[in-house]
Amino acid sequence: MIRKYFILLILLGLSVGAQAQGKQIKNNPRYDRKPLDFGFSIGLNYIDLRTRTLPNLSTELPGYYRVYSETSPGYSIRIISKLRLSDHWDLRFSPGYAFTLRTLRFDVLNQFTLERELVERQIESSFLEFPLYMKFRADRIGNYRLYLLAGPKYNLDLSSDEDVEDDRVFKLKSNEINYDLGVGVDLYFEFFKFSPQIIYSFGITNQKVDDDTFLAAGLEGVYTRALLINFTFE
Numbered sequence: 001m002i003r004k005y006f007i008l009l010i011l012l013g014l015s016v017g018a019q020a021q022g023k024q025i026k027n028n029p030r031y032d033r034k035p036l037d038f039g040f041s042i043g044l045n046y047i048d049l050r051t052r053t054l055p056n057l058s059t060e061l062p063g064y065y066r067v068y069s070e071t072s073p074g075y076s077i078r079i080i081s082k083l084r085l086s087d088h089w090d091l092r093f094s095p096g097y098a099f100t101l102r103t104l105r106f107d108v109l110n111q112f113t114l115e116r117e118l119v120e121r122q123i124e125s126s127f128l129e130f131p132l133y134m135k136f137r138a139d140r141i142g143n144y145r146l147y148l149l150a151g152p153k154y155n156l157d158l159s160s161d162e163d164v165e166d167d168r169v170f171k172l173k174s175n176e177i178n179y180d181l182g183v184g185v186d187l188y189f190e191f192f193k194f195s196p197q198i199i200y201s202f203g204i205t206n207q208k209v210d211d212d213t214f215l216a217a218g219l220e221g222v223y224t225r226a227l228l229i230n231f232t233f234e
Contacts, residue, residue: 039234063109
């Protein structure tokens with residue numbers, strides 16, 4: 001999936017850039033010399049959960065067979081502030097809000113009926129996101145410029161059930177640290193810059209809450225993996 005979106009993004013940038021070169025018009029030629037700049041972004045997110053079970057799950061926890069996750073597309077909104085460091089480097093701080101819904105399905109043995117069943121737990125999250133990125137920009141060609149970005153991100157889940165005392169709820173921690181890697185293209189127009197981008201996010205911190213429930217007992221760790229598709233306007 002990531003490769004497909006990456007190819008589409010590059011083709012879009014090359015197409016727009018080729019059209020701009022053919023017209024011999026360079027929009028906003030001094031745009032990237034601004035020491036400070038601001039903007040916003042809207043986007044889609046696919047925030048999944050990667051689970052790590054006990055090494056010998058079937059013997060260590062009889063009746064616990066496997067667990068898998070499913071994600072639904074969510075959305076995100078961010079505010080962008082940029083500090084120019086050089087012709088090719090920017091420092092970017094992009095706080096924002098993201099909503100997502102994940103589902104964990106547990107293949108387990110019902111302790112009362114002794115029948116195998118699929119137990120489903122939905123996890124709704126509303127994140128306040130605080131990413132800090134370094135952005136490297138290639139040389140500008142016509143009206144487009146490819147770039148890479150990377151950096152850490154702190155998430156605070158406002159919808160976390162971390163402290164809820166209910167065995168029917170699968171709990172995740174409210175605080176999370178991620179590392180983001182992204183690629184995109186800056187497209188220069190007469191009065192603004194439009195930048196589609198794709199970011200892959202790796203959760204670093206273990207989000208599992210040890211609450212002594214059977215479903216949590218079979219897991220060593222729960223980590224976030226996310227694909228973010230953003231459209232920025234500056």
